Amino acid sequence: xxxxxxxxxxxxxxxxxxxxxxxxxxxxxxxxxxxxxxxxxxxxxxxxxxxxxxxxxxxxxxxxxxxxxxxxxxxxxxxxxxxxxxxxxxxxxxxxxxxxxxxxxxxxxxxxxxxxxxxxxxxxxxxxxxxxxxxxxxxxxxxx
Amino acid sequence: xxxxxxxxxxxxxxxxxxxxxxxxxxxxxxxxxxxxxxxxxxxxxxxxxxxxxxxxxxxxxxxxxxxxxxxxxxxxxxxxxxxxxxxxxxxxxxxxxxxxxxxxxxxxxxxxxxxxxxxxxxxxxxxxxxxxxxxxxxxxxxxx
DNA sequence: TTCATATCGGACATTTTTATCCAATTAACT
DNA sequence: AGTTAATTGGATAAAAATGTCCGATATGAA
Numbered sequence: 001x002x003x004x005x006x007x008x009x010x011x012x013x014x015x016x017x018x019x020x021x022x023x024x025x026x027x028x029x030x031x032x033x034x035x036x037x038x039x040x041x042x043x044x045x046x047x048x049x050x051x052x053x054x055x056x057x058x059x060x061x062x063x064x065x066x067x068x069x070x071x072x073x074x075x076x077x078x079x080x081x082x083x084x085x086x087x088x089x090x091x092x093x094x095x096x097x098x099x100x101x102x103x104x105x106x107x108x109x110x111x112x113x114x115x116x117x118x119x120x121x122x123x124x125x126x127x128x129x130x131x132x133x134x135x136x137x138x139x140x141x142x143x144x
Numbered sequence: 145x146x147x148x149x150x151x152x153x154x155x156x157x158x159x160x161x162x163x164x165x166x167x168x169x170x171x172x173x174x175x176x177x178x179x180x181x182x183x184x185x186x187x188x189x190x191x192x193x194x195x196x197x198x199x200x201x202x203x204x205x206x207x208x209x210x211x212x213x214x215x216x217x218x219x220x221x222x223x224x225x226x227x228x229x230x231x232x233x234x235x236x237x238x239x240x241x242x243x244x245x246x247x248x249x250x251x252x253x254x255x256x257x258x259x260x261x262x263x264x265x266x267x268x269x270x271x272x273x274x275x276x277x278x279x280x281x282x283x284x285x286x287x288x
Numbered sequence: 289t290t291c292a293t294a295t296c297g298g299a300c301a302t303t304t305t306t307a308t309c310c311a312a313t314t315a316a317c318t
Numbered sequence: 319a320g321t322t323a324a325t326t327g328g329a330t331a332a333a334a335a336t337g338t339c340c341g342a343t344a345t346g347a348a
Contacts, residue, residue, distance in 0.1 A: 001236065002240070003306090004240065014251050027323090027324070027325090028324085041306065041308080046325090047326070047327085050325090050326095057326090058315085058325080059313075059314045059315065059323095059324060060316060060322095060324055060325075061316045061322060062323075063325065064325085065325090094146065096145075106284075107276070107285065108154070110278075111274070112266065114262055115259065115266060118258055118259045118262050122255055122258075126252075131251050140250075141251065148336070171294070173294095182337055187296085191295085194295090201296090202295080202345085203295045203296080203343075203344045204344045205344090206293075206294075206346055206347085207345070
């Protein structure tokens, strides 16, 4: 499963992107309230997303975070996971073996293959824009 | 992803079941050597599997662990995960929301649905016997 | 009976993940 | 200039996961 940090990150981006589409900039506090996460911890995660050039940060009074529409449209779930966890989860072996591959399969390799395939396809194809535009009714997509 | 404890548990069971089919009982040390895991930690995990009645333990000299063939044939991957992690990972929401469901979906719910479906199917259907009999060449299945 | 070899169980140690706090910096506004 | 509101970054704390140690217990065999 995803780490909490990663879940917070994805939730944050859904919230930020939905607001950015409406032309609204949001603060860490607003994000944390919206996604029900610890503010200081969330702040650290947003910093990682800034470093990964996924979101823009504006310091000082009236500042906060927002996203460019072009980035909302091209950022895949996989990019988010990589920005936060450093590596991608989807490609890895079910049993955690680094040597596992089609050529050198672990005992569950081919049972797990279809799942990994689905996972890779999804994480690599679904964008933030897909998520937000598909689900404008959901709380995370509410504007501030 | 699975916890290390869970990965060790599954690996252990593959090794123990493969040996049990050959009529061989194995010790913690042999298990830990075979799956490359810390012996004392592995011991704790085996205790959980004993408590869950998946493996048999025989104390004292000449003792060790083994499995009944009937259990090898009916134990699914899901049972192992539940025995070690307490709860199942496969049914849970991608974003970790406990309230998420088909009726009350999170923003990524329906993107993730096919993956969860595949995961559930696999964990609920694949048995230890399937794994071991499918992959008798793999190191984990080597006899002691 | 004694010895050797196992698991079992509890306490403890280490590492990683998650979470908090606070001072420094930045920028808008009056 | 001063105040206020925001991010940034560093230090620290707490919790969870992973890993270790050792004495107690059980059992087969000399």
